[in-house]
Amino acid sequence: MRIALDGMGGDYAPGAIVAGAVEAAKQYHDVKIVLVGDQALLRTELEKYPNAEKSITVHHAGSFVRMDESAALAIRKKKDASVAVCADLAKEGVVDAIVTAGHTGAAVVASTLKLRMLEGIERPGIGILLPTLGTPTLLIDVGATIDTKPIHLYQYAIMGDVYFRYILRKNRPSIGILNIGEEATKGTEYVKEAHQLLNNSKLHFIGNVEGRDIFNGRVDIVVCDGFVGNVVLKVSESIADVISKLLKRELKRNPMTILGAMLARPAFNALKKEVDYSEYGGAPLLGIDGTCIISHGSSNARAIKNAIRVASEFVKYEINNHILEAVRASKE
Amino acid sequence: MRIALDGMGGDYAPGAIVAGAVEAAKQYHDVKIVLVGDQALLRTELEKYPNAEKSITVHHAGSFVRMDESAALAIRKKKDASVAVCADLAKEGVVDAIVTAGHTGAAVVASTLKLRMLEGIERPGIGILLPTLGTPTLLIDVGATIDTKPIHLYQYAIMGDVYFRYILRKNRPSIGILNIGEEATKGTEYVKEAHQLLNNSKLHFIGNVEGRDIFNGRVDIVVCDGFVGNVVLKVSESIADVISKLLKRELKRNPMTILGAMLARPAFNALKKEVDYSEYGGAPLLGIDGTCIISHGSSNARAIKNAIRVASEFVKYEINNHILEAVRASKE
Numbered sequence: 001m002r003i004a005l006d007g008m009g010g011d012y013a014p015g016a017i018v019a020g021a022v023e024a025a026k027q028y029h030d031v032k033i034v035l036v037g038d039q040a041l042l043r044t045e046l047e048k049y050p051n052a053e054k055s056i057t058v059h060h061a062g063s064f065v066r067m068d069e070s071a072a073l074a075i076r077k078k079k080d081a082s083v084a085v086c087a088d089l090a091k092e093g094v095v096d097a098i099v100t101a102g103h104t105g106a107a108v109v110a111s112t113l114k115l116r117m118l119e120g121i122e123r124p125g126i127g128i129l130l131p132t133l134g135t136p137t138l139l140i141d142v143g144a145t146i147d148t149k150p151i152h153l154y155q156y157a158i159m160g161d162v163y164f165r166y167i168l169r170k171n172r173p174s175i176g177i178l179n180i181g182e183e184a185t186k187g188t189e190y191v192k193e194a195h196q197l198l199n200n201s202k203l204h205f206i207g208n209v210e211g212r213d214i215f216n217g218r219v220d221i222v223v224c225d226g227f228v229g230n231v232v233l234k235v236s237e238s239i240a241d242v243i244s245k246l247l248k249r250e251l252k253r254n255p256m257t258i259l260g261a262m263l264a265r266p267a268f269n270a271l272k273k274e275v276d277y278s279e280y281g282g283a284p285l286l287g288i289d290g291t292c293i294i295s296h297g298s299s300n301a302r303a304i305k306n307a308i309r310v311a312s313e314f315v316k317y318e319i320n321n322h323i324l325e326a327v328r329a330s331k332e
Numbered sequence: 333m334r335i336a337l338d339g340m341g342g343d344y345a346p347g348a349i350v351a352g353a354v355e356a357a358k359q360y361h362d363v364k365i366v367l368v369g370d371q372a373l374l375r376t377e378l379e380k381y382p383n384a385e386k387s388i389t390v391h392h393a394g395s396f397v398r399m400d401e402s403a404a405l406a407i408r409k410k411k412d413a414s415v416a417v418c419a420d421l422a423k424e425g426v427v428d429a430i431v432t433a434g435h436t437g438a439a440v441v442a443s444t445l446k447l448r449m450l451e452g453i454e455r456p457g458i459g460i461l462l463p464t465l466g467t468p469t470l471l472i473d474v475g476a477t478i479d480t481k482p483i484h485l486y487q488y489a490i491m492g493d494v495y496f497r498y499i500l501r502k503n504r505p506s507i508g509i510l511n512i513g514e515e516a517t518k519g520t521e522y523v524k525e526a527h528q529l530l531n532n533s534k535l536h537f538i539g540n541v542e543g544r545d546i547f548n549g550r551v552d553i554v555v556c557d558g559f560v561g562n563v564v565l566k567v568s569e570s571i572a573d574v575i576s577k578l579l580k581r582e583l584k585r586n587p588m589t590i591l592g593a594m595l596a597r598p599a600f601n602a603l604k605k606e607v608d609y610s611e612y613g614g615a616p617l618l619g620i621d622g623t624c625i626i627s628h629g630s631s632n633a634r635a636i637k638n639a640i641r642v643a644s645e646f647v648k649y650e651i652n653n654h655i656l657e658a659v660r661a662s663k664e
Contacts, residue, residue, distance in 0.1 A: 070517065105513075133574055143512055146520055180475055180562040181437075185402060188478055188559055211566025215574045227520055228560055230512040234543025235564050239571045242465055242547045246606060250599035257599040263592025267582035274578055 007037030009102020020304020071105030097291035134217025148225035173220035176209030281306030339369030341434020352636020403437030466549025480557035508541030613638030
């Protein structure tokens with residue numbers, strides 16, 4: 001299996017990206033990584049690891065998409081941007097999947113334009129696994145599509161169901177629509193229509209869920225429009241960060257609490273690991289006719305390694321074939 | 333000043349509500365509280381406080397709105413519901429403000445129907461103060477209106493600006509629109525239009541802000557549609573809760589971390605107080621021609637007392653007159 005890794009995308013690129021590639025190549029022997037980006041830069045980084053697997057290759061890309069660029073414009077103008085070259089390699093069949101920690105919008109536009117949608121799926125959705133009190137919750141969509149229609153939410157549910165069954169190995173995962181109340185009559189018109197579509201489906205639909213249900217472990221899959229999902233994701237990350245900062249401030253106030261904090265450090269570290277996005281790897285862009293895994297912008301080497309694992313699982317378990325089957329079955 | 337307090341609304345009604353009324357009456361001598369609800373029940377609760385201020389009176393209401401009822405239906409059918417009676421008292425001028433910890437939708441519908449909107453304001457918005465790393469952020473709307481239009485977001489900004497200036501005593505508070513990116517070209521159509529309206533206003537508009545900016549203290553006021561705001565609010569509450577539960581679980585794992593947790597307890601308690609909604613009191617329903625303060629469903633006595641304080645400040649500082657002025661000025 002070959003995976004194109006965007007060497008130029010992410011806050012710590014190319015250093016963390018190359019480090020992640022080296023770790024992944026060491027651990028996953030069935031994966032061959034193609035680092036895409038400025039070849040001089042990537043080769044210099046790669047030389048820091050004299051024992052790196054020889055299976056890692058470099059594919060040159062002359063530019064990359066900056067975080068402040070418009071995704072659509074950048075992909076149209078910069079034919080040689082690293083993420084665009086990744087998508088080209090996938091389109092030509094040179095690689096089986098792409099992984100990027102760069103501009104999310106650019107990854108969505110490049111993948112959607114070059115790889116196209118899976119037959120029967122109208123819009124792509126980014127599905128992200130979030131830590132909860134119980135098993136992780138899959139939230140779809142966190143920003144691929146913003147003019148979302150009821151059918152899109154329904155299709156996110158179908159795709160999430162497949163992903164959950166084959167990757168997380170849970171049969172009949174429960175599915176909820178993110179809403180501002182549990183009653184079927186609550187919310188905006190498009191949410192109400194999506195509720196009806198899901199109610200008439202064979203999926204394990206448990207109805208509307210509220211913001212609090214994303215993290216309490218009550219439901220396996222939550223579908224929502226990409227605007228709401230993106231806000232939820234960013235709010236969540238920031239609250240965890242703010243709470244941690246506020247707690248640190250309080251813990252430093254006197255010698256007793258400082259001592260307490262020292263003794264309790266293993267617990268803090270365990271919690272940090274538990275809620276650490278980098279453990280979960282990347283988020284699949286569901287719905288495209290190919291495999292694109294989007295990793296967090298601030299990805300470290302571990303996050304990149306895990307994103308590569310997610311990409312390889314996505315390919316190995318033939319998620320897209322199962323989605324195609326599920327979409328066909330849903331129309332019967 | 334007279335304030336009608338919904339004695340039947342909230343998870344811990346009527347006990348916590350009456351307790352909050354007693355505390356408020358003791359502390360705020362310029363406020364006379366009218367407890368509204370089942371008079372036998374409320375009198376029994378009140379008798380538990382033999383030293384309660386005599387200024388607290390009881391006004392009978394024969395029913396109340398249950399949390400699982402449709403707001404519009406309940407207000408139409410139950411003329412004698414406690415929150416409806418509160419709004420009637422305000423409409424008749426018997427009280428200056430109402431406070432409820434009950435069904436939020438019912439409070440919005442009752443207030444909007446009976447008190448009507450302020451001249452020039454099209455839709456109501458619930459503004460809630462959220463703790464951040466710096467000063468609190470005012471988020472509007474968290475669920476009063478869901479079919480939000482650009483002009484509504486603009487008017488939330490005008491009202492939030494007034495509230496911040498007169499209640500939080502900060503001149504020219506900064507205002508942002510909640511969006512999925514900072515660029516003016518990002519987001520849904522209505523958000524882009526609201527961006528233009530705010531850009532052309534005299535308010536201290538800093539542009540689009542992202543989910544993470546609500547809690548990092550970067551901006552004073554964040555406006556958004558009530559669907560997104562409600563989800564954000566519930567996600568935030570639940571994450572704080574989940575992190576606290578996960579941390580407790582980790583802290584219990586061995587004797588050292590247990591000891592550490594004991595020593596660090598004052599810091600945990602300080603943090604808890606810092607992020608405790610009950611310290612902030614209630615959330616004003618901005619835009620109605622009257623004063624309605626919505627308190628958290630799980631309000632304890634302290635939260636109710638603080639909501640009464642917020643109501644009295646809202647009246648004392650003539651927030652609605654200032655909003656009317658600001659709306660008129662915005663149209664010149």
